Amino acid sequence: MQSNRGRDTTPEFAIRRRLHALGLRYRVSARPVPNLRRTADIVFFRARVAVFIDGCFWHGCPEHYQAPVRNGGFWLEKRVRNRARDAETDAKLLESGWTVLRFWEHQVNSAPDDVVTSIVDTVTAARGTLDTRP
Numbered sequence: 001m002q003s004n005r006g007r008d009t010t011p012e013f014a015i016r017r018r019l020h021a022l023g024l025r026y027r028v029s030a031r032p033v034p035n036l037r038r039t040a041d042i043v044f045f046r047a048r049v050a051v052f053i054d055g056c057f058w059h060g061c062p063e064h065y066q067a068p069v070r071n072g073g074f075w076l077e078k079r080v081r082n083r084a085r086d087a088e089t090d091a092k093l094l095e096s097g098w099t100v101l102r103f104w105e106h107q108v109n110s111a112p113d114d115v116v117t118s119i120v121d122t123v124t125a126a127r128g129t130l131d132t133r134p
Contacts (some may be wrong), residue, residue, distance in 0.1 A: 011108035012041050012055050018116045024123065034095050038089045042119075047126035049099045051119055052089075056105045058082055064106055099126055 007029040019026060019042070029041040032050045040050035056064040060079040067074050090100045099122055104116050 007039075007041065009053070009055070009105075009114075011105050012034055014108055014112045015051075015053065015072075015103075015115055015119070016042065018112060019119065020121060022116070024120065032093055032098050036092055036096075038085075038092075044123050044126075047099075047123045049119075049123050049126055050093055052100070052102045053084070053108055054086070054102055054104055059086060059104075061104050061106065063104075102115065 012028075016026075016028065024044070027043040027045065028043060030045075031037070031039050032045075032048075032060050033045050041051070041053050042051040044051075054061070057066075058079075060081050065079070086102070090102070093100050101119060101122060103118075108115050
């Protein structure tokens with residue numbers, strides 16, 4: 001598991017590349033709330049928008065998750081803990097006034113432009129105008 005990336009994954013790069021080309025600036029793998037030990041994949045601090053791109057395996061995508069044959073109990077518990085942590089993170093960020101966007105890895109792979117449009121619309125609505133500063 002050491003070689004599994006926590007940031008700079010292929011789906012993240014696909015989205016970040018498109019956002020940057022549109023002139024949007026953001027922080028990568030940052031804590032939206034400093035005292036909360038959770039990092040979002042893409043953070044727009046001024047708009048208070050946190051974007052998470054969840055891997056289908058690690059977060060238990062209902063469409064693509066396939067339980068491993070070996071050590072199934074361990075992986076089931078891990079997936080359940082990940083989902084619980086995701087829900088808790090969303091609740092704490094919403095409580096702090098943040099907008100949370102979550103996308104599955106397969107959504108990014110199949111329709112990255114739709115994901116980018118959703119992010120841009122949310123950031124634009126939160127800011128009032130499209131401001132290119134972070």
